[in-house]
Amino acid sequence: MMISRNALGVAVALALFGAAAHAADTVKIAIAGPKTGPVAQYGDMQFIGARMAIERINAAGGVAGMKLEGVELDDACEPKQSPTVANKVVGEKIHFVVGHLCSGATKPAAKIYDDNDVLMVTPAATNDEITAMGLKLVFRTIGKDSQQGPTAGNFIADKIKPKLIAVIHDKQSYGQGIAEQVRKTVEAKGIKVAMFEGINKGDTDFSALITKLKQAGVDFVYYGGYHPELIVLLKQAREQNLGARWMGPEGVAVSDVKGEAAEGLLVTLPTDFSTDPANAELVKAFKAKNEDPSGPFVLTSYAAVQVIADAVNATKATDATKVGDYLRKATFKTPIGEIGFDDKGDLKGAKFEVYEWHKDATKTPAK
Amino acid sequence: MNEFLPQFLQQLINGLSLGSIYALIAIGYTMVYGIIGMINFAHGEVFMIGAYVGLVTLTAIGAAAGLPVWLLVVIAVLVSVLVTSAYGWAIERVAYRPLRGSPRLVPLISAIGMSIFLQNYVHLAQGSRDMPMPDLITGYLFQHEFANGFTVSMSNSRALIIFVAIALMVALTLYIGRSRMGRACRACSQDMGMANLLGIDTNRVISFTFVLGAALAAVGGVLIGLSVGKINPFIGFVVGVKAFTAAVLGGIGSIPGAMLGGALLGITETFASAYLPTEYKDVVAFSLLVLILLFRPTGLLGRPDVEKV
Known part of the structure; x- marks a missing residue:
């Protein structure tokens, strides 16, 4: 009995030692986003971008003599599930996270990371409150809704000039947040917002709302939310010949949004850097793996991994606070341009642009 | 008046078609309850499986194209009814039959377990993403x-x-009222033990009930999937809750009640x-439910003697 217990102790010690030795030559980066659930397509963008970055950085010799190792975790875009993921990251002593993706899921996770000395760079969450919580270790490689909303609002007011606009949202942090920004912007420019209403995530019948929009004589609708509900909205609007033009944020830009009903949809997206000549070689690498680099979160995820790697390289430290301090003061050359972060961890000079969506799920810059 | 009427009409149409979706699924809940007094919480998931089988069938024969649309829809519905009925039979066999005669709460929990199992099973087998259903049924019945x-x-x-929901309700009412099997079903619903003593194979009647319920759910799954344009493993839960509410509102156990409850819920929501x-x-719709149940605890068309769960 005694012997076996000792043997067990030795085994455990060896195992721990093994783990520690292993940890010394890799830097683990958790990649947290939705792999399941209705918006898993966005997760794909994030995962392929981050994987590519890790692969290429390792091929070029890794960081500070260590290899990067991606640990992929699924939060299903659920605010209920993301804290579990965050606690797992903390429990496994991973110091860096690329993610999360949905603003609703990011918020509770960000707090946990910050409390436990984990550095988080989200490539996709745009809700303003995420960095406004005053967390020192939270960064993002994408703009904020307070930048995206006005981009959309100004485009509506200056280019479209609708007579009467309705703003619909899905009552989630992301959707409602950006819808409020758009309303504020267009109202400031003197455009009348006839309706500002929330729908239920997961609903499949919006015909009553569509009839109401039609009755009000709305000629433009802004939808703040994700694509599953927008697809149904567009289909049912077409069924009733609503005749209004639709617009949405980057959360509706996936290949499932297609067909006649989607033609002419306007979308605000971070600038598409996949057409930038400077990225030609990287784009070729994606294409060789049969992956699409033009999704809105692919290159932002690549950049998120890269800034962490560069910071670890420069500071020769895997300490979240030191890396965080470095992120705030340095600039980084990434596929999304030369970037830097402000004191709050927001991307400096972030920009959104308006694109027009087509029935084959391609996009062109909107005029 | 002239300003008001057209929109009102359109909303009425919206409400009726939403109500028919609820009713189509509510019939399944109510029928199982009417006969064995058990709420089959897995019914929503059976509906979801029906939609998936329909989609798989359409995808499979899509390559052979050239078929007229109505034939495609009929084939999808028939295949879905067949496969989904098998699911209905198997669910009863696995999760409910071994529990026959146990306290009423036990099969209820088993049904919830089955519901969660099926949801996760489809989630794992088909992925949790939204799958687009082809836009087969186009055009308008009328535009004015x-x-x-x-x-x-x-x-x-x-x-x-709307048409299918009404047709199924009528057919089902006639079948339960006139046929031999229908008579056996009614006997079981009155007194299971006595029916057994009189030579009715009650296990067979119950199996039949589940198969029929699953077949109804399959029809609903395919048609509603086609109408909405996309399906995912969670549609059963979302619609199931509403359909169950409709069944309770109309008086659970009553087939016309399911139709009435569905229409009322759909129109109120709209x-x-x-x-x-x-x-x-939802606040308005469920307040109405509470109000109606306060004054008519057995629902609109429910018989006061069924007081089981």
């Missing part, structure tokens, strides 16, 4: 432009759901959404 320029329309896919901010539609 009123003097004020407002066009009231009803699409064929929605008209089909009008709440039309004349109040959309956020309030």
Whole structure:
């Protein structure tokens, strides 16, 4: 009995030692986003971008003599599930996270990371409150809704000039947040917002709302939310010949949004850097793996991994606070341009642009 | 009046077609309850499986194209009814039959377990993403432009759901009322033990009930999937809750009650959404449910003697 217990102790010690030795030559980066659930397509963008970055950085010799190792975790875009993921990251002593993706899921996770000395760079969450919580270790490689909303609002007011606009949202942090920004912007420019209403995530019948929009004589609708509900909205609007033009944020830009009903949809997206000549070689690498680099979160995820790697390289430290301090003061050359972060961890000079969506799920810059 | 009427009509159509969706699924809940007094919480998931089988069938024969649309829809519905009925039979066999005679709460929990199992099973087998259903049923049953320029329309896919829900309700009422099997079902619903003593194979009757319920859910799954244009493993839960509410509202156990409850719930939701901010539609619909149950605890058309769960 005694012997076996000792043997067990030795085994455990060896195992721990093994783990520690292993940890010394890799830097683990958790990649947290939705792999399941209705918006898993966005997760794909994030995962392929981050994987590519890790692969290429390792091929070029890794960081500070260590290899990067991606640990992929699924939060299903659920605010209920993301804290579990965050606690797992903390429990496994991973110091860096690329993610999360949905603003609703990011918020509770960000707090946990910050409390436990984990550095988080989200490539996709745009809700303003995420960095406004005053967390020192939270960064993002994408703009904020307070930048995206006005981009959309100004485009509506200056280019479209609708007579009467309705703003619909899905009552989630992301959707409602950006819808409020758009309303504020267009109202400031003197455009009348006839309706500002929330729908239920997961609903499949919006015909009553569509009839109401039609009755009000709305000629433009802004939808703040994700694509599953927008697809149904567009289909049912077409069924009733609503005749209004639709617009949405980057959360509706996936290949499932297609067909006649989607033609002419306007979308605000971070600038598409996949057409930038400077990225030609990287784009070729994606294409060789049969992956699409033009999704809105692919290159932002690549950049998120890269800034962490560069910071670890420069500071020769895997300490979240030191890396965080470095992120705030340095600039980084990434596929999304030369970037830097402000004191709050927001991307400096972030920009959104308006694109027009087509029935084959391609996009062109909107005029 | 002239301004009000066209929109009102359109909302009424919206409400009726939404109500028919609820009713089509509610019939399944109510039938199982009426006969064995058990709420089959897995019914929503059976509906979801019906939709998936329909999609798989359409995808499989899609390559052979050239078939007229109505034939495609009929084939999808038939295949879905067959496969989904097998699921219905198997669910009863695995999760409910071994529990026959146990306290009423036990099969209820087993049903919830089955519901969660099926949801996760499809989630794992098919992925949890939204899958687009082909846009097969297009066009309008009617479109009428009123003097004020407002066009009231009803699409064929929605008209089909209303028509099928009514047809199934009538057929089912006749079948339960007139056929030999229907008589056995009614006997079981009155007194299971006595029916058994009189030579009715009650296990067979119960199996039949589940198969029929699953077949109804399959029809609903395919048609509603086609109308909405996308499906995912969670549609059963979302619609199931509403359909169950409709069944309770109409008086659980009563087939016309399911239709009435569905229509009432659909219309209430639609009008709440039309004349109040959309956020309030569920609040209004469920307040109505509470109110009706306060004054008529057995639902609108429920018999007062069924007091089981």
